[in-house]
Amino acid sequence: xxxxxxFNDEAAALGHSFDRxxxxxxxxxxxxxxxxxxxxxxxxxxxxxxxxxxxxxGTETSLAQAQVAARICAMRGLAxxxxxxxxxxxxxxxxRINVFVRSSPEFTQQSEVADAASQLIHxxxxxxxxxxxxSVGVLQLPKGASVEIDFLATALPSP
Amino acid sequence: xxxxxxFNDEAAALGHSFDRxxxxxxxxxxxxxxxxxxxxxxxxxxxxxxxxxxxxxGTETSLAQAQVAARICAMRGLAxxxxxxxxxxxxxxxxRINVFVRSSPEFTQQSEVADAASQLIHxxxxxxxxxxxxSVGVLQLPKGASVEIDFLATALPSP
Amino acid sequence: xxxxxxFNDEAAALGHSFDRxxxxxxxxxxxxxxxxxxxxxxxxxxxxxxxxxxxxxGTETSLAQAQVAARICAMRGLAxxxxxxxxxxxxxxxxRINVFVRSSPEFTQQSEVADAASQLIHxxxxxxxxxxxxSVGVLQLPKGASVEIDFLATALPSP
Numbered sequence: 204x205x206x207x208x209x210f211n212d213e214a215a216a217l218g219h220s221f222d223r224x225x226x227x228x229x230x231x232x233x234x235x236x237x238x239x240x241x242x243x244x245x246x247x248x249x250x251x252x253x254x255x256x257x258x259x260x261g262t263e264t265s266l267a268q269a270q271v272a273a274r275i276c277a278m279r280g281l282a283x284x285x286x287x288x289x290x291x292x293x294x295x296x297x298x299r300i301n302v303f304v305r306s307s308p309e310f311t312q313q314s315e316v317a318d319a320a321s322q323l324i325h326x327x328x329x330x331x332x333x334x335x336x337x338s339v340g341v342l343q344l345p346k347g348a349s350v351e352i353d354f355l356a357t358a359l360p361s362p
Numbered sequence: 363x364x365x366x367x368x369f370n371d372e373a374a375a376l377g378h379s380f381d382r383x384x385x386x387x388x389x390x391x392x393x394x395x396x397x398x399x400x401x402x403x404x405x406x407x408x409x410x411x412x413x414x415x416x417x418x419x420g421t422e423t424s425l426a427q428a429q430v431a432a433r434i435c436a437m438r439g440l441a442x443x444x445x446x447x448x449x450x451x452x453x454x455x456x457x458r459i460n461v462f463v464r465s466s467p468e469f470t471q472q473s474e475v476a477d478a479a480s481q482l483i484h485x486x487x488x489x490x491x492x493x494x495x496x497s498v499g500v501l502q503l504p505k506g507a508s509v510e511i512d513f514l515a516t517a518l519p520s521p
Numbered sequence: 522x523x524x525x526x527x528f529n530d531e532a533a534a535l536g537h538s539f540d541r542x543x544x545x546x547x548x549x550x551x552x553x554x555x556x557x558x559x560x561x562x563x564x565x566x567x568x569x570x571x572x573x574x575x576x577x578x579g580t581e582t583s584l585a586q587a588q589v590a591a592r593i594c595a596m597r598g599l600a601x602x603x604x605x606x607x608x609x610x611x612x613x614x615x616x617r618i619n620v621f622v623r624s625s626p627e628f629t630q631q632s633e634v635a636d637a638a639s640q641l642i643h644x645x646x647x648x649x650x651x652x653x654x655x656s657v658g659v660l661q662l663p664k665g666a667s668v669e670i671d672f673l674a675t676a677l678p679s680p
C-alpha cells in the first residue's frame with residue numbers, strides 16, 4: 204500500500220478531509236522548500252476554519268483528546284508535504300518534529316501526547332518517518348489550541 | 363531600493379540603531395554559520411544593554427507593545443545576518459523563524475505578535491523572506507522579555 | 522587530550538556514567554542522521570531510568586540544581602552523538618541548541634541555566650562547539666524534568 208493510501212486511511216480514521224488547501228493563520232508560509240529541505244510551519248489541530256481541540260491539557264482537555272489533536276497536527280504536516288511534493292512517496296526523511304502541548308502545571312505526559320503524532324507518521328511513512336523529537340509543555344498556543352507541531356522533512360532528489 | 367536601505371528604513375521607523383555589535387547574553391554565539399546555513403540565536407527585544415519590551419503579554423504588556431518587540435527581535439536577527447554576510451543582498455532564503463511570546467494564560471494572539479516580525483522580514487528581504495514559522499506562548503523569557511525569536515537563513519553561494 | 526577523554530572527565534565530575542544505551546521516552550529516535558546532519562531529540566536530565574532533576578526552577582528547584590540538570594542534558598546529547606559517530610572527534614560542528622527551562626513565573630535566568638550546557642559543550646568540543654542558542658521558560662516538561670535541551674550537530678564527511 205502506498206504512503207498516500209495510508210495517509211487517506213488515517214484521514215478516514217480521524218473522520219476529516221485533509222485535501223483542502225491549508226492556509227496559514229498569519230503572514231507566513233505553511234511550508235518553505237530550500238533545496239531538498241522542507242520546513243513546515245507549526246500546525247494546530249485545525250480542520251477547515253475550526254480548531255478541533257482547544258483547552259489546557261490536564262484540566263480542560265484529556266490526554267486522549269490531546270492525542271487526537273496531535274494526530275490532526277501530524278496529518279496537516281503530511282498534507283502540506285504531500286501537496287508540495289505531489290506524493291508522500293517523494294519524502295526521503297522526516298528527521299525532526301517539535302511538539303508543543305498546552306499544559307496544566309501538573310501535566311507531565313507531553314511525550315505521550317507526542318507519541319500519537321509520531322506513531323501516525325511511522326504508520327504513513329514507514330522507516331523514512333523515523334524522527335528526532337522535542338516535546339515541551341507551554342502555557343498557551345495560537346487560537347487556544349491544545350497542541351502545535353512543526354516538522355522538518357527532506358525530499359528525494361529530483362530525477 | 364536595496365535590502366540594506368530597507369533595513370535602515372525599518373530601524374528609523376523603530377527609532378533605534380542596530381549597527382552596534384550585538385552581544386549574546388551568555389556563553390554562546392549570536393550567529394553560527396555552517397556551510398551556507400546561518401543559525402541565529404534567540405533574540406530578545408534588546409537595544410544596546412536595555413531590553414525595550416518586558417512583561418507578560420495580555421496583562422502587563424499590550425498586543426501593540428508585543429508587536430514592537432517582535433519588530434526589534436526581527437531587526438536584531440537581520441542585523442546579525444547583515445554583519446555576517448556584509449549585506450542582506452547575500453541572503454538566499456530565510457526558511458524558518460520560531461517565535462516565543464511570554465503570554466498570560468488567556469492570551470491566544472501569538473500569531474498576531476509574530477506577524478509583526480514576519481511582515482518586517484518580508485518588507486526588508488522581499489520574496490526571499492518567505493518563511494515557515496512556529497509561534498507559541500511561553501511562561502517566561504530571559505531578562506523578562508516579552509518576545510524571543512530565532513532564525514534560520516541561508517546565504518548565496520560565494521562567487 | 523581528545524574530546525572523548527574530556528567527555529569522560531565531565532562524566533566523572535557529574536558522578537554519572539553516560540556509556541549505557543540512551544533510550545527515548547516515546548515513539549521516536551534519540552538521534553536521526555540525515556546526510557551530515559545529526560538531529561538529537563530533546564534530552565531531559567535522566568541517568569538510567571531516573572530523571573535526576575525535577576521541579577519548577579525558581580521555586581522548587583534552584584538555579585544551581587538547574588545548571589546541573591543542563592550539564593546532564595548536554596552529556597546525554599554528546600553521548601548520543603559519540604555513539605552515532607564512534608568518537609566525538611568526528612563532530613564537525615554543533616551549530617544550534619535549544620534550551621527549555623521549566624520556570625516559575627518570576628524566574629528569568631534561563632540564559633544562566635543554559636550557560637551550564639553551553640560551557641560544558643565548549644569544554645568537550647573546543648572551537649567546533651560554538652553554537653547558536655535559544656533559551657525559553659516553559660510551564661512544564663516531560664516527567665516533570667527541570668530542563669530539556671535538543672541539539673543539531675554535523676559530522677565530518679566520511680573519508
